[in-house]
Amino acid sequence: MTETNRTESLKVAERRLQASQLASDVEALTDLLDDALLFTGPDGSLFTKDDDLDAHRSRQQVLSRVEESELQALVVGSTGVTWFLGTLEGTVGGQPFAARMRYTRTWVSDHRGGWRIIAAHASAVNE
Numbered sequence: 001m002t003e004t005n006r007t008e009s010l011k012v013a014e015r016r017l018q019a020s021q022l023a024s025d026v027e028a029l030t031d032l033l034d035d036a037l038l039f040t041g042p043d044g045s046l047f048t049k050d051d052d053l054d055a056h057r058s059r060q061q062v063l064s065r066v067e068e069s070e071l072q073a074l075v076v077g078s079t080g081v082t083w084f085l086g087t088l089e090g091t092v093g094g095q096p097f098a099a100r101m102r103y104t105r106t107w108v109s110d111h112r113g114g115w116r117i118i119a120a121h122a123s124a125v126n127e
Contacts, residue, residue: 013115
C-alpha cells in the first residue's frame with residue numbers, strides 16, 4: 001500500500017472513530033482504541049481505554065454532534081497522526097456542553113493494516 005493510500009485509510013479510521021463516538025458504539029470503539037491507550041482530556045486529566053468505553057456504556061458521556069471542520073493526517077511507517085478540528089455537542093454527567101475542539105491522535109497500524117489509537121490529546125479552541 002502506498003503512503004497516500006495509507007494516509008487515506010487513516011482518515012477513514014478517524015472518521016469511523018467520530019461515527020462510533022457519536023453512536024456510542026462500544027464494539028467499534030473497542031476495535032479502534034488500543035489497550036494501552038492514554039488520552040489527555042482538555043483539563044489535563046489522563047484516561048484509559050476502559051475509562052472511555054465505560055463513559056459510553058454508562059451514558060456518562062453522550063455526543064449528539066460531531067462535526068468535522070478540518071482533518072489532517074500523517075503516516076510514517078506503521079504510525080499515523082491525525083489532527084481533527086471540529087464542533088462537539090452532547091452531555092457529560094447529564095450536563096449539556098458544546099465546544100469547538102482540536103484532537104491530536106496517534107495511531108498504530110497492525111499487520112492487517114487496521115488502525116488503533118495509542119495516544120490522544122484534546123484542547124478547547126477559542127473562536
